[in-house]
Amino acid sequence: MKRGAPGGRWAVRGAGLLLAGALLPQVLVPLSARGRLFARPEDLPARQVGLVLGTSDVLASGRPNRYYLYRIDAAEAAYRAGKVQVLLLSGEGRSDGYDEPGAMYRDLTARGVPGERLLLDRSGLRTLDSVARADEVFGLREFTVISQPFHNQRAMFLARARGLDVVGLNARDVTGRSGLKVQRREVLARVRAVLDVLRGG
Incomplete structure (x- = not known):
């Protein structure tokens, strides 16, 4: 009875490792947020600061970005409920005028949130940057993350890997x-998040 060629066995093992490497983050990331995500601001444990994760306020088509709008809704709700006292607006801010934190500041102040209650971090280029800078630059060891559920899970995975005490308020998805397009991208984003943690990010 012939045994399989060594090259074939290595190919199968390699494929298995790749599959495990892709699937494991899809389990680990949500597990890190278990019991720490809240759909209603009134259920949140109080934290001094809410970290609002940025995204563009408009789509390439020029239409409003609902991910952005729903995050602004959730951030305002957390502040109004007294569950956070300060909002740290983190995202990308560029010299060409693209400014995620600036847009959030504009829209939250337009809704009556006092400007002195808003901190801007224009160097939150990635979720990893937003979380790391909340810790290293702003000195936060505990805070509330505010974004959509899938994004909160990834941010909390990164934060808890740093030993931070975080909870999350889920913005409307x-x-x-x-x-569906964003959820497909999230699969790869979770793999990258796990790799970032393994590299000590």
Whole structure:
């Protein structure tokens, strides 16, 4: 009876490792947020600071970005409920005028949130940067993350890997075609998050 060629066995093992490497983060990331995500601001444990994760306020088509709008809704709700006293607005801010934290500041102050209660971090280029800078630059060891559920899970995975005490307020999610597109990208984003943690990010 012939045994399989060594090259074939290594190919199968390699494929198995790749599959495990892709699937394991899809389990680890949500587990890190278990029992720490809240759908209603009134259920949140109080934290001094809420970290609002940035995204563009408009889509490439020029239409409003619902991910952004729902995060602003959630951030305002957390502040109004007295569950956070300060909002740290973290995202990308560039010299060409693209400014995620600036847009959040504009829209939250327009809703009556006092400007002195808003901190801007224009160097939150990635979720990893936003979390790391909340710790290293702003000195936060505990805070509330505010974004959509999938994004909160990844941010909390990164934060808890740093030993931070975090909870999350889930902004309303986006369904339909645009929602599916983002969820597909999230699969790879979770793999990258696990690699970042393994590299000590």
